[in-house]
Amino acid sequence: MKNRLKVLRAENDWSQARLAEVLGVSRQTVNAIETGKYDPSLPLAFELARVFGMRIEEIFFSDSEATDRMGARLEGR
Amino acid sequence: MLDILAIVLYYPNMNSTSSSSAGFCNRGSAGQFVSAILMALAVAGAVLLESFAKFLPTAVKALILLVPLGCGVAYVHFLLRDMRRLDELQLRVHLEAAAVGCLGTFVVMLLYPAVQYAGFLGQLRPVYVVFVLIGSMGLGYANAVRRYK
Numbered sequence: 001m002k003n004r005l006k007v008l009r010a011e012n013d014w015s016q017a018r019l020a021e022v023l024g025v026s027r028q029t030v031n032a033i034e035t036g037k038y039d040p041s042l043p044l045a046f047e048l049a050r051v052f053g054m055r056i057e058e059i060f061f062s063d064s065e066a067t068d069r070m071g072a073r074l075e076g077r
Numbered sequence: 078m079l080d081i082l083a084i085v086l087y088y089p090n091m092n093s094t095s096s097s098s099a100g101f102c103n104r105g106s107a108g109q110f111v112s113a114i115l116m117a118l119a120v121a122g123a124v125l126l127e128s129f130a131k132f133l134p135t136a137v138k139a140l141i142l143l144v145p146l147g148c149g150v151a152y153v154h155f156l157l158r159d160m161r162r163l164d165e166l167q168l169r170v171h172l173e174a175a176a177v178g179c180l181g182t183f184v185v186m187l188l189y190p191a192v193q194y195a196g197f198l199g200q201l202r203p204v205y206v207v208f209v210l211i212g213s214m215g216l217g218y219a220n221a222v223r224r225y226k
Binding site: 026 | 164165166167169225226
């Protein structure tokens with residue numbers, strides 16, 4: 001599963017530690033989610049969506065969806 | 078011994094988080110560390126006393142041997158309390174490390190009779206199991222530390 005966590009965090013100018021504090025998890029967990037090494041549980045995904053004021057599917061998407069987005073972006077060029 | 082190994086290898090790298098105080102991070106609890114040290118000391122003390130103080134009455138010996146049990150119960154209490162404060166990734170890594178430890182020991186213990194039958198090893202002594210468990214848990218926790226960065 002892919003996600004836009006790093007981008008969203010950068011837009012809000014938050015460090016991993018700050019986001020981890022808000023979510024009530026460790027910085028390592030935020031890092032693992034960002035790098036795609038770990039897929040969060042549904043409650044944590046909901047919490048992330050709430051923190052950023054978005055829907056879950058706006059933050060997380062499947063690998064195939066990510067490929068489709070990349071393809072659409074390339075076609076648009 | 079196992080507990081101390083786990084704490085030395087694992088807990089300094091694993092900050093626990095409390096859901097009641099979001100974002101508050103602290104290292105492995107002092108209670109767990111102290112109870113593990115006490116348990117190791119109590120076991121060593123009980124073994125020494127049992128082997129050297131043969132003049133002690135049986136009731137006193139039994140009481141001495143019960144001290145590590147009390148420390149063990151305290152350790153389990155603190156361990157569980159700390160585990161409940163781990164976040165989901167920490168729990169998963171912790172579980173995988175424990176699985177490596179237990180399954181590693183299981184596999185070695187399954188293989189041991191075959192190796193023994195082939196004449197490479199002697200009679201299995203209970204203490205060997207402890208060493209195998211320490212080794213496999215050490216591997217599991219070392220892997221956990223590597224992954225949890």
